[in-house]
Amino acid sequence: ESIEKGGYEHFMLKEIYEQPRSILDSMRGRMIAESGHLMMGGVREYENKFVNADRIIIVACGTSWHAGLVAEYLIEDLARIPVEVEYASEFRYRNPIITEKDIVIAISQSGETADTLAAIELAKSKGATIFGICNVVGSSIARATDAGAYTHAGPEIGVASTKAFTAQVTVLTIIAMIIGSKRGTLETTRVRQLIAELESIPAKVEEALKLNDQIVEISKKFKDATNFLYLGRGYNFPVALEGALKLKEISYIHAEGYPAAEMKHGPIALIDEQMPVVVIATKDSSYEKIVSNVQEVKARKGKVIAIVTEGDTTIPSMADHVIEIPETSEHLMPLLSVIPLQLLSYHIAVMRGCNVDQPRNLAKSVTVE
Numbered sequence: 001e002s003i004e005k006g007g008y009e010h011f012m013l014k015e016i017y018e019q020p021r022s023i024l025d026s027m028r029g030r031m032i033a034e035s036g037h038l039m040m041g042g043v044r045e046y047e048n049k050f051v052n053a054d055r056i057i058i059v060a061c062g063t064s065w066h067a068g069l070v071a072e073y074l075i076e077d078l079a080r081i082p083v084e085v086e087y088a089s090e091f092r093y094r095n096p097i098i099t100e101k102d103i104v105i106a107i108s109q110s111g112e113t114a115d116t117l118a119a120i121e122l123a124k125s126k127g128a129t130i131f132g133i134c135n136v137v138g139s140s141i142a143r144a145t146d147a148g149a150y151t152h153a154g155p156e157i158g159v160a161s162t163k164a165f166t167a168q169v170t171v172l173t174i175i176a177m178i179i180g181s182k183r184g185t186l187e188t189t190r191v192r193q194l195i196a197e198l199e200s201i202p203a204k205v206e207e208a209l210k211l212n213d214q215i216v217e218i219s220k221k222f223k224d225a226t227n228f229l230y231l232g233r234g235y236n237f238p239v240a241l242e243g244a245l246k247l248k249e250i251s252y253i254h255a256e257g258y259p260a261a262e263m264k265h266g267p268i269a270l271i272d273e274q275m276p277v278v279v280i281a282t283k284d285s286s287y288e289k290i291v292s293n294v295q296e297v298k299a300r301k302g303k304v305i306a307i308v309t310e311g312d313t314t315i316p317s318m319a320d321h322v323i324e325i326p327e328t329s330e331h332l333m334p335l336l337s338v339i340p341l342q343l344l345s346y347h348i349a350v351m352r353g354c355n356v357d358q359p360r361n362l363a364k365s366v367t368v369e
């Protein structure tokens with residue numbers, strides 16, 4: 001097992017560090033920046049269906065559901081098709097309205113999640129086209145779908161999903177670009193820019209991983225906290241949910257992810273000098289708004305750990321701890337902003353003596369409902 005861990009103390013850490021490579025593998029052979037050409041076998045097969053879809057419904061659980069939420073922002077913005085993101089476990093029992101013009105995208109690392117599989121069977125029985133995004137080749141979900149794309153992230157052993165998430169988001173970004181360019185909602189020049197930016201992500205993830213030592217220091221300060229809040233807006237909102245999920249599942253600290261603007265509708269009451277608040281506040285279209293959210297937290301003496309874009313000076317002047325990540329297009333930011341959150345949860349869990357790779361009560365593949 002120690003050989004399989006490749007010198008890392010845990011599979012989770014190994015998998016976090018594999019991301020420059022796994023993200024590259026998930027985009028390899030699927031795009032050419034110079035021409036703006038995008039290729040994905042499974043999408044090509046159903047190209048007309050995608051282009052003419054009335055709606056895309058995404059079904060998934062856990063971290064895969066968070067990747068689905070990122071895809072909602074991507075597909076609606078780049079391809080202008082309405083997207084609904086559903087917990088597979090709720091969707092399957094809700095008597096949902098599904099038509100033959102709907103495309104259902106099922107996202108699953110393991111390809112064995114019982115609820116996601118049941119949601120697929122239900123959508124199939126109503127005539128929808130089912131597209132799968134799986135990591136495990138030949139898995140039940142990969143076999144149950146009409147078409148699909150593999151994420152090629154390589155085996156993920158740690159129960160906490162890390163590299164599968166970034167691979168899913170990469171594949172979904174490519175899908176959103178393909179549909180957008182076929183529908184004419186995304187210009188070729190924009191596609192070329194986005195491809196070039198996506199190609200630069202592995203090197204930027206490498207940069208973000210260099211923050212490890214700084215994150216170890218921050219983890220020492222907060223390892224005994226009993227609660228955490230994670231806030232983000234826009235593309236970083238699903239990342240806030242993902243950061244909170246990572247922390248709770250492996251460190252057993254209660255954590256909540258929230259869209260930053262919703263804070264004033266309730267969670268702001270939780271903030272006092274004991275409350276660590278992780279704010280993902282990178283330079284994007286909601287930057288000015290999140291600056292005010294940080295001020296609101298500071299006014300109530302919350303401890304702000306801010307993830308910011310390199311060179312930012314405004315948020316660092318207010319936050320207690322600042323983690324600087326490289327700049328990128330807001331569409332791709334989740335691929336970078338999630339990295340420090342994965343490391344933060346990892347180090348806090350290790351410092352608390354938790355079993356990081358196999359947390360209590362959890363299984364890697366949830367094959368029961």
Ligand code: AGP
Pocket residue numbers: 061062063064107108109110111112113116159160161162246249362364365366
């Ligand atoms: C995430 O860290 C989880 N352990 C869990 O939420 C997981 O993402 C979920 O069970 C879905 O699994 P899947 O992607 O294999 O379907």
